[in-house]
Amino acid sequence: MDTTGSVSLLLWDREAMFLIGKSAKELKEGFLENTGGVDMYLYPEELNNVLQRKLMFKVIVKSENIQLQKEIYSVVKLTDEEQLIKKYSLDTPTNDLTDPDFNNNQVFDGEKECEVNTSTTTLHIYSYEKHCS
Numbered sequence: 001m002d003t004t005g006s007v008s009l010l011l012w013d014r015e016a017m018f019l020i021g022k023s024a025k026e027l028k029e030g031f032l033e034n035t036g037g038v039d040m041y042l043y044p045e046e047l048n049n050v051l052q053r054k055l056m057f058k059v060i061v062k063s064e065n066i067q068l069q070k071e072i073y074s075v076v077k078l079t080d081e082e083q084l085i086k087k088y089s090l091d092t093p094t095n096d097l098t099d100p101d102f103n104n105n106q107v108f109d110g111e112k113e114c115e116v117n118t119s120t121t122t123l124h125i126y127s128y129e130k131h132c133s
Helices: 013-020 022-033 045-050 063-067 082-088
Strands: 008-010 054-060 071-077 105-109 113-116 117-124
Touching: 013 045, 013 071, 022 082, 054 082
Parallel strands: 008 071
Antiparallel strands: 054 071, 054 117, 105 113
16 A cells, blocks of 8 residues: 555456456456447446445555565455454454464465455545546
8 A cells, every 4th residue: 555545456367257247358348339449538337346345355464565666466256255354344343363264374476475465445446537637
């Protein structure tokens, strides 16, 4: 997370399908069909499906994220299960995080082991059209 409180996450097709119900290929093809790919300030309407959703992400923190301050993190898992999110929210007064699907552990990224942390966030997607006038 940077000083603005934002984080850039890279979601692969499986995770994106969970969020919007379409593959990246289907999303791109539908967008090009509907817009002709002309207006660079528009985005696929399907992305609105993630607005104001509360989600929890498990991300890989690679050595390049720390050493080179690369601010894009790959998502390993995500969930919108309310009970699981409550369990790991900062409001939870326990450090006993034992769920095997969303626990803090070590992941090998090809260079060295890096700590993997979980966090919760609410997604906000803004259209360039709304902010570029």
